[in-house]
Amino acid sequence: MTITVRALLGACAVTALGCAVSAETITVATVNNGDMIRMQGLMEDFNAKHPDITVEWVTLEENVLRQKVTTDIATKGGQFDVLTIGTYEVPIWGKQGWLLSLNDLPAEWDAADLLPAIAGGLTVDGNLYAAPFYGESSMVMYRTDLMEKAGLTMPEAPTWADIKAAAAAMTDKDNEIYGICLRGKAGWGENMAFLTAMSNSFGAKWFDEAWTPQFDQQPWKDTLAFYLDLMTNYGPPGASNNGFNENLALFQSGKCGMWIDATVAASFVTGKDSTVAEHVGFALAPDNGLGKRGNWLWAWSLAIPAGTQKEAAAKTFVAWATSKEYLALVAAKEGWANVPPGTRASLYANPEYQTVPFAKMTLDSINSADPTHPTVDPVPYVGVQFVAIPEFQGLGTAVGQQLSAALAGTMTADEALAAAQALTVTEMTKAGYIK
Missing domain, CATH: 3.40.190.10 (Periplasmic binding protein-like II)
Structure with missing residues (x-):
């Protein structure tokens, strides 16, 4: 599935990361599960906020995705600018220098809001190497x-x-x-x-x-x-x-x-x-x-390979896709039950989300796993x-x-x-x- 945006002449995304190059195209490799498919259907929000970035999606079955992104990053193939990877790959690839640190995502992204169990599995030597899209047990x-x-x-x-x-x-x-x-x-x-x-x-x-x-x-x-x-x-x-x-x-x-x-x-x-x-x-x-x-204990997360030539645009997309604002967007469009779970403390503190019948069981399950x-x-x-x-x-x-x-x-x-x-x-x- 490919989502394209007509670049506005001279347009530039205003983010804490600075200006992405006009009409820059990034390629996102992702898994064919329901939450990631839903995101592709909500891209109008991203397109409106960042008309200077075109997002192309490569959506694959789980085993195929793992094989392709592993081969690409290990060989420095440069096929993808954003990778959907999990709690297994992140610490290994981060330690090998294959991923960019996300410590410089905008302050409003609020890294401190991430659930400790999830953030811990994505952090190496103080560097967050992937932003969790959803967490699960x-x-x-x-x-x-x-x-x-x-x-x-x-x-x-x-x-x-x-x-x-x-x-x-x-x-x-x-x-x-x-x-x-x-x-x-x-x-x-x-x-x-x-x-x-x-x-x-x-x-x-x-x-x-x-x-x-x-x-x-x-x-x-x-x-x-x-x-x-x-x-x-x-x-x-x-x-x-x-x-x-x-x-x-x-x-x-x-x-x-x-x-x-x-x-x-x-x-x-x-x-x-x-x-x-x-x-x-x-x-x-x-x-x-x-x-x-x-x-x-697992998190599907968005990471950026160290070899990308489009770091600013990739980080702009990752920050949008894993933000509190994205959770609110899904809630507005699809209802609170369909919000990507398991990543942010603020979600579980939200009285509206607490009415979701599986919210507490999900959090209890995440907290009971000890990697x-x-x-x-x-x-x-x-x-x-x-x-x-x-x-x-x-x-x-x-x-x-x-x-x-x-x-x-x-x-x-x-x-x-x-x-x-x-x-x-x-x-x-x-x-x-x-x-």
């Missing part, structure tokens, strides 16, 4: 009508045993209602985001303190066995192909009794495109009694649903392919975990973590 979204029909009540803080009992009670395959929908599509940010967060609550971890992979240990066997049991008995067919967008469509069309996924999905399952909008409840991600819940202590036992890495090392992007996807194959039935659980262990040992030895 994960939580349980469930059909209140199906729970009532089953004679069950969802606890606010359920266990995995509660989830299994509810999934069994709500499943009605004759009418294409599946008790639970979970990510199965391979990818470090797809099925492995879910499974890594889930594994934390089972006492599992990617590595011990000596960086030895742990997929051959009992907690990972327990995690995968439970996941496969849920999905085989109570999940939809073809689940190994389902990521965030596919499960969202299933839930919106009434096919899922429960969906454990990103808190940002709440506005979509209760929105105008959802056939079950009036019957959705929310709960914290499950635990297993070990002190860790199976929820993650510095993600697992039951001590580990040498930071990250809840990922391991914050450069090698993880390739490793996470490779392991995700093995576990997705187990879900598809082309490998057994033991075979998938053995393959995951072997490939992770090989890569970590090659990278020098294992001596």
Whole structure:
């Protein structure tokens, strides 16, 4: 999708960043989720305020986006001026000098208003390297009508045993209602985001303190066995192909009794495109009694590659897209429930936003995730649903392919975990973590 603006002769955007070059064009790489699509539909506001900047969008599926922006920034390709990246990439790329600091965004942008949990994951050595567009954890979204029909009540803080009992009670395959929908599509940010967060609550971890992979240990066997049991008995067919967008469509069309996924999905399952909008409840991600819940911490954020030739225009766009004013714009056009969540304290202090049914659960979920202590036992890495090392992007996807194959039935659980262990040992030895 491309949005163009006729440059006004001599026009210049007035911002605290100074004047962008007249008729400057910036290219924004972004993910094809609902919030970013919505932004593209609200560009009239930006165009009116900054007629000297033309924005061209490259909108991609999540796995494809990650591959393209990683290749572009690592090779200094210069294809994009603004990147949509996440909490995994920002600290690694910032430390490598691949991103511009955003500490000089205008004072009215109000960096101090960012939620500490979100801003902390985007900051390296005092430099904010990306502006969060929305922040998220994960939580349980469930059909209140199906729970009532089953004679069950969802606890606010359920266990995995509660989830299994509810999934069994709500499943009605004759009418294409599946008790639970979970990510199965391979990818470090797809099925492995879910499974890594889930594994934390089972006492599992990617590595011990000596960086030895742990997929051959009992907690990972327990995690995968439970996941496969849920999905085989109570999940939809073809689940190994389902990521965030596919499960969202299933839930919106009434096919899922429960969906454990990103808190940002709440506005979509209760929105105008959802056939079950009036019957959705929310709960914290499950635990297993070990002190860790199976929820993650993430922010989709806008960052600027260090090689851009259009720094001023790019920062003008980033400041607009992640501002308090943008949140107010979405609220005015789409209602408070559709405002990008999870980034600013002022949003959660707003009485109008506090009436949104999932607002408190989203904030509680974000605040309950601790990327510095993600697992039951001590580990040498930071990250809840990922391991914050450069090698993880390739490793996470490779392991995700093995576990997705187990879900598809082309490998057994033991075979998938053995393959995951072997490939992770090989890569970590090659990278020098294992001596």
